Amino acid sequence: MKSLPLFHRIAGQRVVVLGEGVAAEAKRRLVVRAGGVPVGEPEAHGAALAFVVLDDERDAKAAVRRLKHFGLLVNVPDRPDLCDFTVPSVLDRDPVLIAIGTGGASAGLAKALRLRLETLVPQRLGDLARALHGARTALRARWPDAGDRRRMLDQALGQGGALDPMQDGAVDAVPAWLEGTAEPDGVEPVEIVLTSDDPEDLTLRQARLLGSADVLLHDRDVPVAILDRARADAQRIALPCDGPDPGGLVIVLRRAGR
Structure with a gap:
Protein backbone atom coordinates (compact mmCIF):
# COMPACT_ATOMS: atom_id res chain seq x y z
CA MET A 1 0.00 0.00 0.00
CA LYS A 2 1.61 3.23 -1.16
CA SER A 3 1.57 6.13 1.28
CA LEU A 4 2.75 9.73 1.50
CA PRO A 5 5.00 9.97 4.59
CA LEU A 6 4.06 12.95 6.76
CA PHE A 7 4.70 14.21 10.27
CA HIS A 8 1.41 15.45 11.70
CA ARG A 9 1.67 18.05 14.48
CA ILE A 10 -0.94 17.40 17.16
CA ALA A 11 0.41 19.37 20.14
CA GLY A 12 -2.54 20.62 22.16
CA GLN A 13 -5.06 19.03 19.78
CA ARG A 14 -7.70 16.40 20.47
CA VAL A 15 -7.19 12.90 19.10
CA VAL A 16 -9.99 10.37 19.41
CA VAL A 17 -9.00 6.97 20.82
CA LEU A 18 -11.76 4.35 20.97
CA GLY A 19 -11.24 1.12 22.87
CA GLU A 20 -9.98 -0.35 26.12
CA GLY A 21 -7.12 -2.61 27.05
CA VAL A 22 -3.40 -2.74 26.38
CA ALA A 23 -3.51 -1.77 22.68
CA ALA A 24 -5.79 1.21 23.24
CA GLU A 25 -3.70 2.46 26.16
CA ALA A 26 -0.62 2.24 23.95
CA LYS A 27 -2.30 4.55 21.43
CA ARG A 28 -3.22 7.00 24.21
CA ARG A 29 0.40 7.07 25.35
CA LEU A 30 1.49 7.63 21.76
CA VAL A 31 -0.85 10.63 21.49
CA VAL A 32 0.31 12.10 24.81
CA ARG A 33 3.96 11.62 23.86
CA ALA A 34 3.36 13.73 20.74
CA GLY A 35 1.70 16.46 22.81
CA GLY A 36 -1.89 15.60 21.86
CA VAL A 37 -4.95 15.13 24.05
CA PRO A 38 -6.63 11.69 23.82
CA VAL A 39 -10.43 11.91 23.99
CA GLY A 40 -13.47 9.75 23.43
CA GLU A 41 -15.94 9.90 20.55
CA PRO A 42 -18.29 12.39 22.30
CA GLU A 43 -15.41 14.91 22.27
CA ALA A 44 -14.51 14.36 18.61
CA HIS A 45 -15.44 17.93 17.62
CA GLY A 46 -12.27 19.78 16.72
CA ALA A 47 -10.25 16.58 16.33
CA ALA A 48 -8.49 15.63 13.10
CA LEU A 49 -7.30 12.09 13.84
CA ALA A 50 -8.77 8.98 15.43
CA PHE A 51 -7.61 5.55 16.54
CA VAL A 52 -10.23 2.80 16.59
CA VAL A 53 -9.00 -0.07 18.75
CA LEU A 54 -12.06 -2.33 18.87
CA ASP A 55 -11.90 -6.14 18.67
CA ASP A 56 -15.33 -6.60 17.10
CA GLU A 57 -15.01 -5.98 13.36
CA ARG A 58 -18.61 -4.81 12.98
CA ASP A 59 -18.19 -2.28 15.81
CA ALA A 60 -14.90 -1.11 14.35
CA LYS A 61 -16.36 -0.55 10.88
CA ALA A 62 -19.33 1.33 12.33
CA ALA A 63 -17.02 3.57 14.36
CA VAL A 64 -14.86 4.24 11.30
CA ARG A 65 -17.92 5.30 9.29
CA ARG A 66 -19.08 7.67 12.03
CA LEU A 67 -15.70 9.28 12.51
CA LYS A 68 -15.03 9.66 8.79
CA HIS A 69 -18.43 11.29 8.44
CA PHE A 70 -17.15 14.03 10.75
CA GLY A 71 -14.00 14.47 8.66
CA LEU A 72 -11.50 12.61 10.84
CA LEU A 73 -8.65 10.55 9.45
CA VAL A 74 -8.82 7.11 11.05
CA ASN A 75 -6.35 4.39 12.00
CA VAL A 76 -7.48 0.86 12.88
CA PRO A 77 -4.61 -1.33 14.15
CA ASP A 78 -4.07 -4.54 12.17
CA ARG A 79 -6.76 -3.57 9.62
CA PRO A 80 -4.93 -1.54 6.96
CA ASP A 81 -7.95 -1.71 4.63
CA LEU A 82 -9.84 0.52 7.09
CA CYS A 83 -6.98 2.97 7.64
CA ASP A 84 -6.56 6.48 6.28
CA PHE A 85 -3.09 6.49 7.83
CA THR A 86 -0.74 4.02 9.46
CA VAL A 87 1.59 4.58 12.40
CA PRO A 88 5.29 3.96 11.77
CA SER A 89 7.84 2.60 14.19
CA VAL A 90 9.68 5.72 15.37
CA LEU A 91 13.29 6.21 16.38
CA ASP A 92 13.28 9.35 18.54
CA ARG A 93 16.25 11.69 18.75
CA ASP A 94 14.19 14.77 19.46
CA PRO A 95 13.78 16.87 17.33
CA VAL A 96 14.96 14.25 14.82
CA LEU A 97 12.42 11.51 14.19
CA ILE A 98 13.18 8.54 11.95
CA ALA A 99 9.93 6.84 10.97
CA ILE A 100 9.84 3.33 9.49
CA GLY A 101 6.61 2.15 7.94
CA THR A 102 5.48 -0.85 5.93
CA GLY A 103 2.04 0.41 4.90
CA GLY A 104 0.49 -1.90 7.46
CA ALA A 105 2.15 -4.99 5.98
CA SER A 106 4.27 -5.87 9.02
CA ALA A 107 4.60 -3.88 12.22
CA GLY A 108 7.11 -6.48 13.40
CA LEU A 109 9.44 -5.76 10.49
CA ALA A 110 9.24 -2.01 11.10
CA LYS A 111 10.10 -2.55 14.78
CA ALA A 112 13.01 -4.83 13.95
CA LEU A 113 14.48 -2.21 11.62
CA ARG A 114 14.04 0.50 14.25
CA LEU A 115 15.80 -1.58 16.89
CA ARG A 116 18.69 -2.16 14.48
CA LEU A 117 18.96 1.57 13.81
CA GLU A 118 18.83 2.35 17.54
CA THR A 119 22.30 0.82 17.85
CA LEU A 120 23.67 2.92 14.96
CA VAL A 121 22.21 6.40 15.39
CA PRO A 122 24.02 8.56 18.00
CA GLN A 123 22.05 9.75 21.00
CA ARG A 124 23.20 13.35 20.38
CA GLY A 180 36.45 27.75 8.39
CA THR A 181 37.57 29.01 5.00
CA ALA A 182 36.18 26.17 2.89
CA GLU A 183 34.22 27.05 -0.22
CA PRO A 184 31.77 24.90 -2.18
CA ASP A 185 33.25 22.34 -4.51
CA GLY A 186 33.01 23.08 -8.20
CA VAL A 187 29.72 22.30 -9.82
CA GLU A 188 30.78 20.90 -13.15
CA PRO A 189 28.17 18.50 -14.55
CA VAL A 190 28.72 14.87 -13.55
CA GLU A 191 27.73 12.08 -15.92
CA ILE A 192 26.40 8.78 -14.62
CA VAL A 193 26.10 5.90 -17.08
CA LEU A 194 23.59 3.36 -15.80
CA THR A 195 24.53 -0.30 -16.00
CA SER A 196 20.95 -1.50 -15.48
CA ASP A 197 17.41 -0.36 -14.75
CA ASP A 198 17.65 -1.58 -11.16
CA PRO A 199 18.31 1.25 -8.65
CA GLU A 200 19.99 -1.31 -6.38
CA ASP A 201 22.82 -1.48 -8.94
CA LEU A 202 23.76 2.17 -8.34
CA THR A 203 27.16 2.54 -6.69
CA LEU A 204 27.40 4.34 -3.35
CA ARG A 205 28.97 7.33 -5.11
CA GLN A 206 26.21 7.45 -7.72
CA ALA A 207 23.51 7.24 -5.04
CA ARG A 208 25.19 10.06 -3.09
CA LEU A 209 25.41 12.26 -6.18
CA LEU A 210 21.75 11.68 -7.02
CA GLY A 211 20.80 12.58 -3.47
CA SER A 212 22.69 15.88 -3.74
CA ALA A 213 21.74 16.89 -7.29
CA ASP A 214 20.02 20.20 -8.01
CA VAL A 215 19.26 19.25 -11.63
CA LEU A 216 18.88 15.90 -13.42
CA LEU A 217 19.46 15.83 -17.17
CA HIS A 218 18.36 12.37 -18.21
CA ASP A 219 17.67 10.16 -21.19
CA ARG A 220 13.92 9.92 -21.66
CA ASP A 221 13.81 6.20 -20.93
CA VAL A 222 15.64 6.32 -17.60
CA PRO A 223 13.35 4.40 -15.19
CA VAL A 224 11.34 6.42 -12.68
CA ALA A 225 12.68 4.14 -9.91
CA ILE A 226 16.14 5.56 -10.54
CA LEU A 227 15.00 9.17 -10.97
CA ASP A 228 13.24 8.87 -7.63
CA ARG A 229 16.56 8.25 -5.90
CA ALA A 230 17.25 11.96 -6.39
CA ARG A 231 15.97 14.72 -4.14
CA ALA A 232 12.24 15.25 -4.61
CA ASP A 233 12.80 18.94 -5.34
CA ALA A 234 15.56 18.39 -7.90
CA GLN A 235 14.68 19.74 -11.33
CA ARG A 236 14.25 17.02 -13.98
CA ILE A 237 14.97 17.78 -17.63
CA ALA A 238 14.71 15.14 -20.36
CA LEU A 239 17.48 15.01 -22.98
CA PRO A 240 18.11 16.35 -25.50
CA CYS A 241 17.52 19.87 -24.25
CA ASP A 242 18.55 23.37 -25.23
CA GLY A 243 19.03 26.50 -23.24
CA PRO A 244 21.44 27.85 -20.64
CA ASP A 245 23.09 25.80 -17.93
CA PRO A 246 20.43 25.56 -15.18
CA GLY A 247 23.09 25.95 -12.47
CA GLY A 248 23.76 24.03 -9.26
CA LEU A 249 24.98 20.45 -9.16
CA VAL A 250 23.96 18.93 -12.50
CA ILE A 251 23.83 15.17 -12.92
CA VAL A 252 23.57 13.73 -16.44
CA LEU A 253 21.93 10.30 -16.37
CA ARG A 254 22.63 8.15 -19.43
CA ARG A 255 21.58 4.67 -20.41
CA ALA A 256 24.45 2.37 -21.32
CA GLY A 257 25.38 2.58 -25.02
CA ARG A 258 24.10 6.15 -25.50
Missing part, protein backbone atom coordinates in the same frame (compact mmCIF):
# COMPACT_ATOMS: atom_id res chain seq x y z
CA LEU A 125 21.76 13.54 16.87
CA GLY A 126 19.03 15.84 18.16
CA ASP A 127 21.67 18.19 19.60
CA LEU A 128 23.22 18.45 16.13
CA ALA A 129 19.83 19.35 14.64
CA ARG A 130 19.33 22.08 17.26
CA ALA A 131 22.84 23.41 16.65
CA LEU A 132 22.22 23.67 12.90
CA HIS A 133 18.85 25.34 13.54
CA GLY A 134 20.54 27.88 15.80
CA ALA A 135 23.20 28.51 13.14
CA ARG A 136 20.75 29.40 10.34
CA THR A 137 21.56 33.12 10.43
CA ALA A 138 25.30 32.43 10.44
CA LEU A 139 24.89 29.93 7.59
CA ARG A 140 23.07 32.50 5.43
CA ALA A 141 25.73 35.10 6.18
CA ARG A 142 28.58 32.67 5.44
CA TRP A 143 27.05 31.38 2.18
CA PRO A 144 24.36 33.81 0.92
CA ASP A 145 23.63 31.71 -2.16
CA ALA A 146 21.15 28.94 -1.32
CA GLY A 147 22.82 26.48 -3.70
CA ASP A 148 26.25 27.07 -2.17
CA ARG A 149 24.77 26.74 1.31
CA ARG A 150 23.13 23.41 0.45
CA ARG A 151 26.30 22.04 -1.13
CA MET A 152 28.41 23.02 1.87
CA LEU A 153 25.95 21.32 4.21
CA ASP A 154 25.91 18.22 1.98
CA GLN A 155 29.70 18.06 2.15
CA ALA A 156 29.85 18.59 5.90
CA LEU A 157 27.05 16.14 6.72
CA GLY A 158 28.27 13.45 4.34
CA GLN A 159 30.11 10.35 5.50
CA GLY A 160 33.45 11.42 6.94
CA GLY A 161 32.50 15.10 6.70
CA ALA A 162 33.11 17.71 9.38
CA LEU A 163 29.56 17.30 10.70
CA ASP A 164 29.02 13.61 9.94
CA PRO A 165 25.77 12.96 11.88
CA MET A 166 26.81 9.40 12.66
CA GLN A 167 29.65 10.73 14.81
CA ASP A 168 28.87 11.86 18.36
CA GLY A 169 31.32 14.77 18.16
CA ALA A 170 29.60 16.43 15.20
CA VAL A 171 27.60 18.90 17.30
CA ASP A 172 30.75 20.28 18.91
CA ALA A 173 32.30 20.85 15.47
CA VAL A 174 29.59 23.25 14.19
CA PRO A 175 31.24 26.55 15.35
CA ALA A 176 34.66 25.64 13.94
CA TRP A 177 33.11 24.50 10.67
CA LEU A 178 31.25 27.80 10.26
CA GLU A 179 34.43 29.76 10.90
Whole structure:
Protein backbone atom coordinates (compact mmCIF):
# COMPACT_ATOMS: atom_id res chain seq x y z
CA MET A 1 0.00 0.00 0.00
CA LYS A 2 1.61 3.23 -1.16
CA SER A 3 1.57 6.13 1.28
CA LEU A 4 2.75 9.73 1.50
CA PRO A 5 5.00 9.97 4.59
CA LEU A 6 4.06 12.95 6.76
CA PHE A 7 4.70 14.21 10.27
CA HIS A 8 1.41 15.45 11.70
CA ARG A 9 1.67 18.05 14.48
CA ILE A 10 -0.94 17.40 17.16
CA ALA A 11 0.41 19.37 20.14
CA GLY A 12 -2.54 20.62 22.16
CA GLN A 13 -5.06 19.03 19.78
CA ARG A 14 -7.70 16.40 20.47
CA VAL A 15 -7.19 12.90 19.10
CA VAL A 16 -9.99 10.37 19.41
CA VAL A 17 -9.00 6.97 20.82
CA LEU A 18 -11.76 4.35 20.97
CA GLY A 19 -11.24 1.12 22.87
CA GLU A 20 -9.98 -0.35 26.12
CA GLY A 21 -7.12 -2.61 27.05
CA VAL A 22 -3.40 -2.74 26.38
CA ALA A 23 -3.51 -1.77 22.68
CA ALA A 24 -5.79 1.21 23.24
CA GLU A 25 -3.70 2.46 26.16
CA ALA A 26 -0.62 2.24 23.95
CA LYS A 27 -2.30 4.55 21.43
CA ARG A 28 -3.22 7.00 24.21
CA ARG A 29 0.40 7.07 25.35
CA LEU A 30 1.49 7.63 21.76
CA VAL A 31 -0.85 10.63 21.49
CA VAL A 32 0.31 12.10 24.81
CA ARG A 33 3.96 11.62 23.86
CA ALA A 34 3.36 13.73 20.74
CA GLY A 35 1.70 16.46 22.81
CA GLY A 36 -1.89 15.60 21.86
CA VAL A 37 -4.95 15.13 24.05
CA PRO A 38 -6.63 11.69 23.82
CA VAL A 39 -10.43 11.91 23.99
CA GLY A 40 -13.47 9.75 23.43
CA GLU A 41 -15.94 9.90 20.55
CA PRO A 42 -18.29 12.39 22.30
CA GLU A 43 -15.41 14.91 22.27
CA ALA A 44 -14.51 14.36 18.61
CA HIS A 45 -15.44 17.93 17.62
CA GLY A 46 -12.27 19.78 16.72
CA ALA A 47 -10.25 16.58 16.33
CA ALA A 48 -8.49 15.63 13.10
CA LEU A 49 -7.30 12.09 13.84
CA ALA A 50 -8.77 8.98 15.43
CA PHE A 51 -7.61 5.55 16.54
CA VAL A 52 -10.23 2.80 16.59
CA VAL A 53 -9.00 -0.07 18.75
CA LEU A 54 -12.06 -2.33 18.87
CA ASP A 55 -11.90 -6.14 18.67
CA ASP A 56 -15.33 -6.60 17.10
CA GLU A 57 -15.01 -5.98 13.36
CA ARG A 58 -18.61 -4.81 12.98
CA ASP A 59 -18.19 -2.28 15.81
CA ALA A 60 -14.90 -1.11 14.35
CA LYS A 61 -16.36 -0.55 10.88
CA ALA A 62 -19.33 1.33 12.33
CA ALA A 63 -17.02 3.57 14.36
CA VAL A 64 -14.86 4.24 11.30
CA ARG A 65 -17.92 5.30 9.29
CA ARG A 66 -19.08 7.67 12.03
CA LEU A 67 -15.70 9.28 12.51
CA LYS A 68 -15.03 9.66 8.79
CA HIS A 69 -18.43 11.29 8.44
CA PHE A 70 -17.15 14.03 10.75
CA GLY A 71 -14.00 14.47 8.66
CA LEU A 72 -11.50 12.61 10.84
CA LEU A 73 -8.65 10.55 9.45
CA VAL A 74 -8.82 7.11 11.05
CA ASN A 75 -6.35 4.39 12.00
CA VAL A 76 -7.48 0.86 12.88
CA PRO A 77 -4.61 -1.33 14.15
CA ASP A 78 -4.07 -4.54 12.17
CA ARG A 79 -6.76 -3.57 9.62
CA PRO A 80 -4.93 -1.54 6.96
CA ASP A 81 -7.95 -1.71 4.63
CA LEU A 82 -9.84 0.52 7.09
CA CYS A 83 -6.98 2.97 7.64
CA ASP A 84 -6.56 6.48 6.28
CA PHE A 85 -3.09 6.49 7.83
CA THR A 86 -0.74 4.02 9.46
CA VAL A 87 1.59 4.58 12.40
CA PRO A 88 5.29 3.96 11.77
CA SER A 89 7.84 2.60 14.19
CA VAL A 90 9.68 5.72 15.37
CA LEU A 91 13.29 6.21 16.38
CA ASP A 92 13.28 9.35 18.54
CA ARG A 93 16.25 11.69 18.75
CA ASP A 94 14.19 14.77 19.46
CA PRO A 95 13.78 16.87 17.33
CA VAL A 96 14.96 14.25 14.82
CA LEU A 97 12.42 11.51 14.19
CA ILE A 98 13.18 8.54 11.95
CA ALA A 99 9.93 6.84 10.97
CA ILE A 100 9.84 3.33 9.49
CA GLY A 101 6.61 2.15 7.94
CA THR A 102 5.48 -0.85 5.93
CA GLY A 103 2.04 0.41 4.90
CA GLY A 104 0.49 -1.90 7.46
CA ALA A 105 2.15 -4.99 5.98
CA SER A 106 4.27 -5.87 9.02
CA ALA A 107 4.60 -3.88 12.22
CA GLY A 108 7.11 -6.48 13.40
CA LEU A 109 9.44 -5.76 10.49
CA ALA A 110 9.24 -2.01 11.10
CA LYS A 111 10.10 -2.55 14.78
CA ALA A 112 13.01 -4.83 13.95
CA LEU A 113 14.48 -2.21 11.62
CA ARG A 114 14.04 0.50 14.25
CA LEU A 115 15.80 -1.58 16.89
CA ARG A 116 18.69 -2.16 14.48
CA LEU A 117 18.96 1.57 13.81
CA GLU A 118 18.83 2.35 17.54
CA THR A 119 22.30 0.82 17.85
CA LEU A 120 23.67 2.92 14.96
CA VAL A 121 22.21 6.40 15.39
CA PRO A 122 24.02 8.56 18.00
CA GLN A 123 22.05 9.75 21.00
CA ARG A 124 23.20 13.35 20.38
CA LEU A 125 21.76 13.54 16.87
CA GLY A 126 19.03 15.84 18.16
CA ASP A 127 21.67 18.19 19.60
CA LEU A 128 23.22 18.45 16.13
CA ALA A 129 19.83 19.35 14.64
CA ARG A 130 19.33 22.08 17.26
CA ALA A 131 22.84 23.41 16.65
CA LEU A 132 22.22 23.67 12.90
CA HIS A 133 18.85 25.34 13.54
CA GLY A 134 20.54 27.88 15.80
CA ALA A 135 23.20 28.51 13.14
CA ARG A 136 20.75 29.40 10.34
CA THR A 137 21.56 33.12 10.43
CA ALA A 138 25.30 32.43 10.44
CA LEU A 139 24.89 29.93 7.59
CA ARG A 140 23.07 32.50 5.43
CA ALA A 141 25.73 35.10 6.18
CA ARG A 142 28.58 32.67 5.44
CA TRP A 143 27.05 31.38 2.18
CA PRO A 144 24.36 33.81 0.92
CA ASP A 145 23.63 31.71 -2.16
CA ALA A 146 21.15 28.94 -1.32
CA GLY A 147 22.82 26.48 -3.70
CA ASP A 148 26.25 27.07 -2.17
CA ARG A 149 24.77 26.74 1.31
CA ARG A 150 23.13 23.41 0.45
CA ARG A 151 26.30 22.04 -1.13
CA MET A 152 28.41 23.02 1.87
CA LEU A 153 25.95 21.32 4.21
CA ASP A 154 25.91 18.22 1.98
CA GLN A 155 29.70 18.06 2.15
CA ALA A 156 29.85 18.59 5.90
CA LEU A 157 27.05 16.14 6.72
CA GLY A 158 28.27 13.45 4.34
CA GLN A 159 30.11 10.35 5.50
CA GLY A 160 33.45 11.42 6.94
CA GLY A 161 32.50 15.10 6.70
CA ALA A 162 33.11 17.71 9.38
CA LEU A 163 29.56 17.30 10.70
CA ASP A 164 29.02 13.61 9.94
CA PRO A 165 25.77 12.96 11.88
CA MET A 166 26.81 9.40 12.66
CA GLN A 167 29.65 10.73 14.81
CA ASP A 168 28.87 11.86 18.36
CA GLY A 169 31.32 14.77 18.16
CA ALA A 170 29.60 16.43 15.20
CA VAL A 171 27.60 18.90 17.30
CA ASP A 172 30.75 20.28 18.91
CA ALA A 173 32.30 20.85 15.47
CA VAL A 174 29.59 23.25 14.19
CA PRO A 175 31.24 26.55 15.35
CA ALA A 176 34.66 25.64 13.94
CA TRP A 177 33.11 24.50 10.67
CA LEU A 178 31.25 27.80 10.26
CA GLU A 179 34.43 29.76 10.90
CA GLY A 180 36.45 27.75 8.39
CA THR A 181 37.57 29.01 5.00
CA ALA A 182 36.18 26.17 2.89
CA GLU A 183 34.22 27.05 -0.22
CA PRO A 184 31.77 24.90 -2.18
CA ASP A 185 33.25 22.34 -4.51
CA GLY A 186 33.01 23.08 -8.20
CA VAL A 187 29.72 22.30 -9.82
CA GLU A 188 30.78 20.90 -13.15
CA PRO A 189 28.17 18.50 -14.55
CA VAL A 190 28.72 14.87 -13.55
CA GLU A 191 27.73 12.08 -15.92
CA ILE A 192 26.40 8.78 -14.62
CA VAL A 193 26.10 5.90 -17.08
CA LEU A 194 23.59 3.36 -15.80
CA THR A 195 24.53 -0.30 -16.00
CA SER A 196 20.95 -1.50 -15.48
CA ASP A 197 17.41 -0.36 -14.75
CA ASP A 198 17.65 -1.58 -11.16
CA PRO A 199 18.31 1.25 -8.65
CA GLU A 200 19.99 -1.31 -6.38
CA ASP A 201 22.82 -1.48 -8.94
CA LEU A 202 23.76 2.17 -8.34
CA THR A 203 27.16 2.54 -6.69
CA LEU A 204 27.40 4.34 -3.35
CA ARG A 205 28.97 7.33 -5.11
CA GLN A 206 26.21 7.45 -7.72
CA ALA A 207 23.51 7.24 -5.04
CA ARG A 208 25.19 10.06 -3.09
CA LEU A 209 25.41 12.26 -6.18
CA LEU A 210 21.75 11.68 -7.02
CA GLY A 211 20.80 12.58 -3.47
CA SER A 212 22.69 15.88 -3.74
CA ALA A 213 21.74 16.89 -7.29
CA ASP A 214 20.02 20.20 -8.01
CA VAL A 215 19.26 19.25 -11.63
CA LEU A 216 18.88 15.90 -13.42
CA LEU A 217 19.46 15.83 -17.17
CA HIS A 218 18.36 12.37 -18.21
CA ASP A 219 17.67 10.16 -21.19
CA ARG A 220 13.92 9.92 -21.66
CA ASP A 221 13.81 6.20 -20.93
CA VAL A 222 15.64 6.32 -17.60
CA PRO A 223 13.35 4.40 -15.19
CA VAL A 224 11.34 6.42 -12.68
CA ALA A 225 12.68 4.14 -9.91
CA ILE A 226 16.14 5.56 -10.54
CA LEU A 227 15.00 9.17 -10.97
CA ASP A 228 13.24 8.87 -7.63
CA ARG A 229 16.56 8.25 -5.90
CA ALA A 230 17.25 11.96 -6.39
CA ARG A 231 15.97 14.72 -4.14
CA ALA A 232 12.24 15.25 -4.61
CA ASP A 233 12.80 18.94 -5.34
CA ALA A 234 15.56 18.39 -7.90
CA GLN A 235 14.68 19.74 -11.33
CA ARG A 236 14.25 17.02 -13.98
CA ILE A 237 14.97 17.78 -17.63
CA ALA A 238 14.71 15.14 -20.36
CA LEU A 239 17.48 15.01 -22.98
CA PRO A 240 18.11 16.35 -25.50
CA CYS A 241 17.52 19.87 -24.25
CA ASP A 242 18.55 23.37 -25.23
CA GLY A 243 19.03 26.50 -23.24
CA PRO A 244 21.44 27.85 -20.64
CA ASP A 245 23.09 25.80 -17.93
CA PRO A 246 20.43 25.56 -15.18
CA GLY A 247 23.09 25.95 -12.47
CA GLY A 248 23.76 24.03 -9.26
CA LEU A 249 24.98 20.45 -9.16
CA VAL A 250 23.96 18.93 -12.50
CA ILE A 251 23.83 15.17 -12.92
CA VAL A 252 23.57 13.73 -16.44
CA LEU A 253 21.93 10.30 -16.37
CA ARG A 254 22.63 8.15 -19.43
CA ARG A 255 21.58 4.67 -20.41
CA ALA A 256 24.45 2.37 -21.32
CA GLY A 257 25.38 2.58 -25.02
CA ARG A 258 24.10 6.15 -25.50
